[in-house]
Amino acid sequence: MIPTVEQAHELHRQYAPSTAAYELIHTHCVIIATIGRELARRANARYRAAQVRGAAERDGADGGQGSGASSWQSGDSMDSAVPQRELDVDLVYLGGLLHDIGTYRILASDGAEGRPLAFDDRYIRHGIAGYELLKAEGVDEPIAQFARNHTGVGLTRQQVVAEHLNLPVDDYVPQSLEQELVMYADNYHSKHQPPIFVSEPTAAKRTARFGEENLRRWKTLTAKYGVPDLGPLARQYHMDIV
Template identity: 50%
Template sequence: MTGKIPTIEDIDRLHHVLAPSQAAYDLVHTHCVIVADITRRLIHRQNSLFTRRCTLPDDAPERNGEYATRDALMLPTDGVRGGVVPPRYLDVHIATIGALVHDIGVYKLLLEDGSDGRPLVFDGPRYIEHGLIGYNILLDEGYDESVAEFARNHTGVGLTRKQVVDQGLPIPPDDYVPINLEQEVVMVADKYNSKSVPPKFLTAQTYADKAARFGEQNAQRWEDLVGKYGVPDVAALAQEYNMRLV
């Protein structure tokens, strides 16, 4: 570790510095807060399964991912249903920090910032760049590589070098995929909330349909991730944050 791990206050200040308007801050920062909330819920579920792994029955669905049949017995859920026992205990603090910074690069891709009362508009053709832009911003701020990678490695369900080349994406050919469980869970949590205007929550099935538009491999990857981490109660979250659910 060569850089610093930011505090939540540090991250909020950075959002304020980068946001070109209050409307932009409200949209992007709120999305990051929601993703951090979902991240914590998914990790609490994972860590509960890990600490109880020795007492789970051999036929418990959490051992093989058949979570739709029934839920874990007497385990904390934080509104998350399903999931399988992880290989280790996850670091909820670093994942929360990562969730709060994962979309920091989005501020640089606003064509309309909402300061004149009109809706925010993102630069659609360049939007794929936001992860790499955020990664470089975070490194320039002196944050550790382990933090900056949350911005770099969260797009879609893991963007591979082959996909970058085959789709002619405007980023350097490379693998932009999570390299640890904490990055992966933030990537998953991100898919349940959209920065559309107005913002919205997505069900697992809604995102599955979206992923399928980019190929069967993407759809299968999402299905595997849902089985791995379980499903948050997005209907309750949508009500809590006063957003629509699709």
């Protein structure tokens, strides 16, 4: 089953244990979905422009006869940072809405009745918790994977072992461009209390704390998808950018 956007919102209402938890986690997911959608549209525009450039170069190489006798192939680009295909913008938005659904299941305190809202020490497992929740709801595997594979810039099996992470030993990395973009967008907003937007320099510094390989992945993602304009969203939600 592929949920509709309204069904995704309903899952948040269904699993949120309190208004405070819903407002924090659902709002975060809406923000990431919005950032992801805008970045996907921009990436698609760059992809289409690269396709036009590639076609012009082929025509120039074969004298305009359209023989196609060149090394250029569909999906290639003179700009290696351009995604290899167009992204499904609606799928990015849906994945953004659902990526943190598992966070409701790792709350130490749900914030009800004026209590502080806090996550427990299993936070690293919120992706798996969301994946299991979505699978139990009958959600298709590629959609459930938005929850499973969105932490940081992707967690590899080697990282899970080396860092003794509280996760089953496996790779937790995106399996599609859409999953990759939601993972990337997720770095630009934090459920810190109060919630904040995260600038690219700050996100890069946070990523670098986990090693040079993580920072290299981050730089690849910024080149591929660009940096979102957080100002309008920060003003809309009355949140700071750090």
